[in-house]
């Protein structure tokens with residue numbers, strides 16, 4: 280009746296309409312009796328009173344009224360007791376009579392219910408006759424309105440027990456969190472159900488309103504747990520449902536940033552999974568593209584230009600301090616890649632960054648350390664940061680000793696600067712995949728062997744390794760559990776300011792002469808960092824901007840401390856070995 284909402288100003292119009300309605304309807308109503316009924320109804324005084332009350336209430340609703348007290352009923356009882364013994368003056372007597380009238384009592388009771396906002400039916404007390412021996416029995420009370428319970432039941436073929444077969448996600452039973460698939464139903468509202476057919480039980484449930492009491496034997500833990508799937512993934516790409524043309528409902532989508540941890544709630548739909556942000560308060564799951572769907576989309580859209588091209592020139596050389604080697608340096612004269620990646624860098628499906636299943640992992644004290652892998656463009660400060668770590672705690676941090684086929688110099692010692700091996704042995708080791716990275720420089724081989732990494736880790740030290748980013752995927756094993764840190768340059772302005780007295784090693788001669796950074800060096804550093812991040816960013820667990828050296832070093836130390844002592848998400852495959 281929208282006319283009723285028209286407010287006090289339209290009173291006369293409304294009442295006129297009501298009084299003319301019977302004559303308007305006259306032609307549509309055949310029976311005399313019905314006509315009389317309509318006329319009586321529309322001229323009924325109580326109908327007009329109801330409209331008036333409605334309008335008044337509407338008027339107050341706008342002011343958001345709040346109750347003065349929510350126990351008017353007990354106030355009246357107290358008042359009546361108080362007045363009872365007093366001299367029976369006419370007014371007191373009349374008030375007492377009024378307050379004793381049932382409809383006044385009901386009115387006050389309704390007032391208190393509304394004021395207390397207690398609209399749910401009250402649950403009766405628990406029955407006393409619960410069998411003490413049945414310690415695995417659960418008594419559950421649900422308040423049911425007209426909404427169905429959202430659960431199905433079946434009779435177990437072997438045991439004959441009535442079991443909860445399915446819980447509908449988001450239904451009343453699901454929301455209560457008290458009933459699970461596999462639970463055995465013993466009684467409903469005190470009625471044993473073991474001799475009843477599922478249909479009869481459903482009939483009992485459908486008839487029930489208000490509080491329903493279930494006697495349940497909880498199912499096995501596995502079944503109970505299977506309700507909430509515990510698959511966690513690290514996202515390897517940024518996702519914004521608002522930008523996604525394919526999503527069936529943008530509002531139902533879940534946005535995330537690369538590196539976020541999601542709990543996958545449902546994979547029922549092969550294209551759209553349901554997921555929650557781990558650790559977020561919002562319990563509602565949102566839609567995210569499934570792994571298969573995202574892989575297909577990325578594979579179709581992957582532009583070839585994304586693949587990181589090795590730098591054209593580098594005027595730096597291998598310096599004495601360097602213990603692990605960074606690949607794809609180019610010899611200035613030949614402009615050929617100095618180091619090769621041991622496997623083809625060709626695109627394969629496993630490289631498509633979508634999701635990676637992860638699990639929480641905490642290093643046990645005394646256990647082998649995770650391999651610390653540092654990645655960054657040439658000149659960004661990897662060696663400087665490594666050097667500072669080594670100086671800060673030489674007993675704790677260490678680096679690998681590289682191999683070379685170049686002849687040993689007089690002042691060098693075997694296994695100190697390098698492990699010196701012949702060219703043919705080096706080649707055999709390359710063939711046998713013994714190197715993390717290897718390359719050729721001025722006719723000699725250089726490389727970092729897997730054994731040299733194992734050697735550091737077996738001494739229970741933290742092994743600091745800097746590699747080219749395409750090597751990371753070969754290091755991602757349960758054995759190494761690499762913690763990959765990307766060292767990123769700051770803005771060009773900050774590079775100019777902070778690197779005023781910094782020196783880079785020039786390879787113009789073989790003596791490692793140092794020169795200042797040029798503007799071109801800074802630009803190359805920044806653009807290489809951008810390419811590295813866009814192509815390999817999904818493999819970086821931590822990004823540190825090397826702006827102020829002391830700050831960057833502090834950040835690095837804190838991150839490494841956390842890796843040793845706190846829980847981190849690692850690929851689930853790393854914990855299965």
Ligand SMILES: Nc1ncnc2c1ncn2[C@@H]1O[C@H](COP(=O)(O)OP(=O)(O)OP(=O)(O)O)[C@@H](O)[C@H]1O
Nearest residue numbers: 657658659660661662663777781782825826827828
């Ligand atoms: N935050 C910083 N502020 C100022 N100077 C820095 C900073 N980080 C590094 N440097 C300086 O920059 C120069 C290059 O650093 P470093 O040799 O550590 O780079 P790198 O990444 O190891 O380079 P390469 O790959 O060529 O060996 C050094 O002189 C170093 O002291």
